[in-house]
Amino acid sequence: MSTPPRVRFAPSPTGFLHVGGARTALFNWLYARQTGGTLVLRIEDTDRERSSEAHTQVILDGLTWLGLDWDEGPLFQGAHADRHREDALRLLAAGKAYKDFMTAEELTAAREEAKAEGRPFRYHRAEVGLPPEETARREAAGMPHAVRFAMPDEELAWDDAVHGRISWQGRDLDDFIILRSDGTAIYNLAVVSDDVAMRISHVIRGDDHVSNTPKQIALYRALGHPVPTFAHVPMILGSDGKKLSKRHGATAVGDYREEGILPAAMRNFLALLGWSPGNDDEVLPLDEVIARFDLGGIMTKPAVFDTTKLEWMNGQYLSMLPAEELLAPVERELARLGIDPAGRDLLPVIEAVKARSRTITVVAEQVAARLPGATLPRDDKAHKLIDKLGDRFAINLGLAREALTAVVESAWQPAHLETVIKAVAEEGGLKLGDVMQPIRVALTGGTVSEPVHELLAVIGRDESLRRITAA
Numbered sequence: 001m002s003t004p005p006r007v008r009f010a011p012s013p014t015g016f017l018h019v020g021g022a023r024t025a026l027f028n029w030l031y032a033r034q035t036g037g038t039l040v041l042r043i044e045d046t047d048r049e050r051s052s053e054a055h056t057q058v059i060l061d062g063l064t065w066l067g068l069d070w071d072e073g074p075l076f077q078g079a080h081a082d083r084h085r086e087d088a089l090r091l092l093a094a095g096k097a098y099k100d101f102m103t104a105e106e107l108t109a110a111r112e113e114a115k116a117e118g119r120p121f122r123y124h125r126a127e128v129g130l131p132p133e134e135t136a137r138r139e140a141a142g143m144p145h146a147v148r149f150a151m152p153d154e155e156l157a158w159d160d161a162v163h164g165r166i167s168w169q170g171r172d173l174d175d176f177i178i179l180r181s182d183g184t185a186i187y188n189l190a191v192v193s194d195d196v197a198m199r200i201s202h203v204i205r206g207d208d209h210v211s212n213t214p215k216q217i218a219l220y221r222a223l224g225h226p227v228p229t230f231a232h233v234p235m236i237l238g239s240d241g242k243k244l245s246k247r248h249g250a251t252a253v254g255d256y257r258e259e260g261i262l263p264a265a266m267r268n269f270l271a272l273l274g275w276s277p278g279n280d281d282e283v284l285p286l287d288e289v290i291a292r293f294d295l296g297g298i299m300t301k302p303a304v305f306d307t308t309k310l311e312w313m314n315g316q317y318l319s320m321l322p323a324e325e326l327l328a329p330v331e332r333e334l335a336r337l338g339i340d341p342a343g344r345d346l347l348p349v350i351e352a353v354k355a356r357s358r359t360i361t362v363v364a365e366q367v368a369a370r371l372p373g374a375t376l377p378r379d380d381k382a383h384k385l386i387d388k389l390g391d392r393f394a395i396n397l398g399l400a401r402e403a404l405t406a407v408v409e410s411a412w413q414p415a416h417l418e419t420v421i422k423a424v425a426e427e428g429g430l431k432l433g434d435v436m437q438p439i440r441v442a443l444t445g446g447t448v449s450e451p452v453h454e455l456l457a458v459i460g461r462d463e464s465l466r467r468i469t470a471a
C-alpha cells in the first residue's frame with residue numbers, strides 16, 4: 001500500500017483570506033480527506049513587514065468558518081529560518097551555489113548593458129559574475145555577499161496533475177539568489193526547504209506559482225530530495241474576464257460571511273470554481289464532493305467568479321436547510337439590524353421566507369418585515385403597481401379587508417385564507433393578481449413574497465389587518 005499523501009496550504013499572512021486562497025485551501029483539504037492524507041497548514045510569514053498576526057488570525061478564522069480543518073500546524077515559516085540558511089549553505093558547500101559579491105549598482109549596470117546591446121539578460125555566473133580574482137579580493141575584504149544558486153543547464157520538467165507536461169530549460173533561467181546578504185533565505189528556497197522537511201508529496205497551489213516550479217525542482221534535485229507532484233489550479237477571474245480584484249466586489253471570504261452566505265454554500269461554490277465533477281451537477285453535498293474530487297478534474301482554463309451564481313447557490317442551501325439551522329444566524333443578523341423579535345417564535349417565519357431569499361441577511365430582513373411594528377418602505381415595483389391599479393388598489397384592498405376581517409383567529413390558516421381571497425376575486429369579477437398584489441404590498445412593501453395566504457398566516461391576523469388598514 002502506498003503512503004497517504006501529505007499536502008499543505010501555505011498562505012502568506014499579508015492580507016485577508018482571499019477567495020482564491022480559500023479555494024486552494026479547499027482543494028488541498030478535499031484531496032487530503034479523500035485520500036486519507038494529511039493537510040499541513042503553514043503560515044508563510046517571512047515577509048516581516050507585510051505579515052501580521054491579525055492577518056494570520058483572519059485566515060485561520062476564515063478556514064474554520066468554511067469548515068476546513070488541518071491535521072498539522074499552523075507551522076510558521078519564520079520559525080525555520082535556521083534550517084533555510086543551513087540548506088543554502090549546504091548547496092554552497094557542495095558547489096551548487098556560489099557567493100555573489102556584486103553590488104546592486106553593478107547588477108543594474110550589467111542589466112543596462114545587456115539592454116543597450118539588445119540581448120536578453122540572464123544572470124549566469126560565467127557571463128555576469130565578477131572575475132574570480134575580484135570575488136576573492138572582496139571575500140578577503142569581508143564584503144557582504146548574497147548566495148546564488150547555480151542553475152544547472154538541464155531540462156526542468158514535471159507532469160502537472162492539472163496541466164500535464166510542463167518543461168523549462170535551466171539555461172533560460174537566472175542563477176537566482178537563495179540567501180540574501182543579511183543571511184535570510186529567499187522565498188523559493190524557504191518553500192522547498194519546508195516542503196522537504198514536512199514531507200509534502202503533493203503541492204496544490206495557484207497557477208501564479210508555475211514559474212517558480214522549475215526553480216524549485218532544480219532546488220529539490222540539488223538538495224537530493226524527490227520532487228513532489230505539482231497541481232497548479234487556474235486563476236480566478238471576475239465576470240469581465242479580468243483577474244478577480246476589489247473592483248469586482250468582495251474578494252475576502254470574511255465579506256461573504258458578513259453578507260450572509262452560508263459556509264456550506266460557499267464551499268460548494270468554491271469547489272466548482274475550477275473543478276468539475278464531470279457532469280452538470282451543481283448542488284453537491286460535501287460528502288459527494290470529497291468522494292468525487294480528483295486533481296485531473298481541475299480545469300486548465302481560468303475560472304470565473306460569478307456572484308449571482310454564489311447567491312443562487314446560497315439560496316439552494318437556504319431552501320434545503322431546516323429552519324432550525326438558520327435560527328442562530330438569523331437571530332445574529334436581527335440583532336445586528338437592531339431588531340428585537342420579542343419572544344416571537346421565528347421558526348415558521350424563517351420557514352416561510354428562506355426559499356425565496358439568497359442570503360441570511362435577506363432572510364433576516366424578510367423575517368423582520370413580518371414582525372409587528374416593522375417599517376415597510378415601498379419598493380419601486382410596489383409604486384408601479386399602485387400607479388397601474390389607480391383607484392382599484394384601495395378598492396380591492398378594501399374588499400379584501402372586509403372579507404379577512406370576518407375570518408376569526410382560529411380560522412386564520414393558510415388554506416382557509418386562500419379560499420377567502422379567491423372568493424373576493426370571484427365575487428368582484430376581479431383578476432386574482434389584482435387582489436393578491438395589493439395585499440402583498442400592504443403586508444411587505446414589495447411585490448414578491450411567499451404565497452399571500454401563507455404571508456397572512458405568518459404575519460398573523462391582527463398585524464395583517466393593521467397593515468392592510470394602514471395601506
Ligand code: GLU
Pocket residue numbers: 010011012044191204205206209
Ligand atoms: N505563500 C504562497 C502564497 O500565498 C504560497 C506558496 C506555495 O503554495 O508554494 O501565494
